[in-house]
Amino acid sequence: MLAVLVVLTLAVMGAVFFAVPPAEGLGYYVRIAFFHIPVAWAAVLAFLVSAFFGAKYLKEPKDLYDRYSANSAGLGLVFVILATLSGAVFSKLTWGAYWNWDPRQTTIFVLLLIYGAYLNLRAAMPDKQRRARVSAVYALLSFLTVPFLVFIIPRLYFSLHPSPVINGSGHIDMDPVMLWTLIAALADMTGIYCYLLRRLVKKAGSGQESEAFHE
């Protein structure tokens, strides 16, 4: 799996630097988007996975589910920081300010707050079983806010963010080379996320087994 990911990453990077044409109005700054969109996507995906395994844990309290939920949130925090930083740089280059509480900046920032709160809660809870249960409940509770924020925030804050690739009319408005590079970059980042998650979960699991062995 690692070899495939390395090849795919190199291919995406090659395409971004040598094949993708400069975008209208953005020039070569558009290259940032091929990093920014995939990490933002991975950050959201990690949140969904974390909430999903939280729900599974509450149904059936297996250690493995908690490890998935916790490690996915940990990875999500890294991705969301990368997405926020790359977004801020892109925004400085194109709009002239690092931060202006654009709807999407607000949403990604809320996600950052949720990850921070979730990991803080875990760190503050000494008892292992209670930690797993409590963080699963919090992941699900914060999940409730998502549809509301998606609905409310764009109405309260004015947006300059480029519209999504697939806009309201369902029409894809992008150069084909760009589109395929973006799809490949998304697949690559999803692969990187899955690979890291599996590794982390495995590592946490083996650590626990040896702990139990020493006890």
Add this chain to the structure above:
Amino acid sequence: MNASVWAGTKLVLAKEFRQGIRFKAAWAAMLMFALTTLSCVSLALQGAALSPKLAAALLWVILFFASMVGADRVFLDEEAAGTLLALRVYGGSQPVLFGKMLYTYLVLLAMGLFILPLFLMLLAENVADPLLLLLTTALGLLGVAAAGTLVAALTIGSAVHGGLFSILMLPVILPVFLPAISLTAGALGGEAGSLSYLGGLALYDMILMVGASLLFDYLWYEE
């Protein structure tokens, strides 16, 4: 809600009131904290005129942080006094949740009714729509009480208390916070926000209550 849950809820509510009367520090601290933040804002502004939008934002910052001081104690005080286990044995999850939620809501409402007139006197004398202001405050604080009771239950047994509650609350309460500010700005004579936010606020309050009710069982009954 069936009859036995309602009867249990009333018992828990009565217990909370009795405890509140005996141990005044919890709600007294909240009122004093609200007053302190309000005076802080008012003194810092030195009588400068505020736009409705800014006044609304400041009002909700005061209300949010003041509620953070009171609402986090609903379970912590029981844990400190050692009565949590007795409550677990005798109280079902739903009566305990709703009894405590109702108590928190009433305390928050009292705090809101205490701070609102002072705020208006000091910072925003012109109210265009008093009814909207009251409704927004009542619905906003209901959301804080609903989410706050569940989040307070989450922090039972944590090694760190200071700050954790507010950190956990902010993301969950943002869908209440943002429309409430917009509605309050309208009530204070600013650009009128859409009234549909009021419906959205009520809907989100309901969702928080239902969500808290569903999730609380997992926290209350531990094997």
